[in-house]
Amino acid sequence: MYAVITFLTGLLFGLGLAISEMTNPTVVLGFLDLFGDWNPSLVFVMGGAVTVGMIGYVIRNRRSKPWLADKWYVPTRRDIDKNLILGSAMFGVGWGLSGYCPGPGLTALTNNPVEGVYFIAALIAGSAIFHFQNHRNNS
Structure with missing residues (x-):
């Protein structure tokens, strides 16, 4: 269910x-x-x-x-730290430059494949950089 x-x-x-x-x-x-x-x-x-x-x-x-x-x-966290501010700013700049956020960005693969591929590639690259940076800082 x-x-x-x-x-x-x-x-x-x-x-x-x-x-x-x-x-x-x-x-x-x-x-x-x-x-x-x-x-x-x-x-x-x-x-x-x-x-x-x-x-x-x-x-x-x-x-x-x-x-x-x-x-x-x-969520129980209520603090505002630099990661939240930086991540929010990056999301906003990316949304403002491309017109896509992650959910609608996936639809670009069918609506506008050329833009969609670039957007999804940038999304994956950004996620990988975050994962690498976060893993390095927590080690």
Whole structure:
């Protein structure tokens, strides 16, 4: 049952990305271009995401455990460190330059294969650099 729910959740998320055009880098870059030809349509997408997230927290606060797990897995760290700031900045710069974040970036492999291959290669390279750097620092 867990695998079915996970699949359906991913499918719903992917459909939401496609319907909202978050998979179209032109729309995303238009949203990020505040001083140019700004496209405010993604404000509604973000509003919907925040609303769903808030409903999730209300449900979590009212239930002692989730339906399909033994306990809630909620992040407990509240500190803001240099890794969080650096990672967030890198994500934002990458999103702003390419118009893709990891989920929609995978769809580029079918929608725009040339860009998709470059994006996925950069994603893998960045992940490998992080893994190498993190492993080196923890050794």
